[in-house]
Amino acid sequence: MKHKIGVLGLHHDHVWGNLEELVHTGKAELIGAADPHPELRAKYQHEFGGAVYPSYDELLATEDLDAAYIFASNKLSEDLTIKACRQGLHCLVEKPMASTLVGAETMLSAAEQNGVRLMINWPFAWWPQLRRAIDLALSGEIGQIWQVKYRAAHQGPVELGCSEAFCEWLYDEELNGAGALMDYCCYGAVLAQILLGRPDTVMGARLRTGLKQNLLLEDNAILILKYPQAIATTEASWTQIGKLTSYGTVIYGSEATLVVDPDHGGKLVKATREKPEGIELEVPATEPHLESASHHFIMAIENPESPILPLCNAENGFNAQWILEKGLEATRA
Secondary structure (H helix, E strand, O other): OEEEEEEEEOOOOHHHHHHHHHHHHHHHEEEEEEOOOHHHHHOOOOHHHHHEEOOOOHHHHHOOOOEEEEOOOOHHHHHHHHHHHHHOOEEEOOOOOOOHHHHHHHHHHHHHHHOOEEEOOOOHHHHHHHHHHHHHHHHHHOOEEEEEEEEEEOOHHHHOOOOHHHHHHHHHHHHHHHOHHHHHHHHHHHHHHHOOOOOOOEEEEEEEEOOOOOOOOEEEEEEEEEEOOEEEEEEEEEEOOOOOOOOOEEEEOOOOOEEEOOOOOOOOEOOOOOOOOOOOOOOOOHHHHHHHHHHHHHHHOOOOOOOHHHHHHHHHHHHHHHHHHHHHHHHOO
């Protein structure tokens, strides 16, 4: 029996790859999708078939669903998740969890109160070398963790070729929650949360370089997370030329340093006192339920007691939102 999935929102560009992966699992049936943009509804119908609706409420009221894929603006995703949870639907929501901490808290409560699974999809969660690095760091393999660094950067959504519908809300502070800070500092926030927990202090800076004349929000940002015996930094850029330094992770410990290359097929390198130049570590083969967000989401709804991957656990998503909120407060001070 296939799980019946409805798609709420098509204006987050990550939706298309995730839907392809969902179909690839062979365990789900795409019942329909809702979005106010007619061109996106037409694209969905061409690629996946099924019903399309301009109204989210109409889809929820009309179709018999088991779960929802939510790929809308950060702000709208809050409301859609709450509605879907209250209807008893399991929810996969694209990162970050929300546009505000209050929104994230309400989403978490709605899932708990209605007994449904809520999973936050972070695209880097499906890099096996990053999962391996996290496991090694948490196991004590590198000693005491004293610094975590992550940088997400590209030339900008428009320059990257993102759709007009995607850019419309990314460049809207209310719908996104901020600019580059919300879009990209979120990754390092959730990573720091998993490795170090909630920080004592969050400091930050936002920069509008002026290189994008029509952008009224920050195109660069950095957050600094201070712990009793550690520090973490998470950087975001919408103006970086080239891929050097983009999407790299470094985890520093008292006994070793881990450097994680980005993307599928990226390397994991460990440096020690004996091997200061670093050696490449073997990354175990990916288990079926970790092949993609869709594989993992289906596992989660088929096995209600199974833990969701820490990177995609809604509690960690909420705590990452707390870090982002504190960072925004710091940049306004």
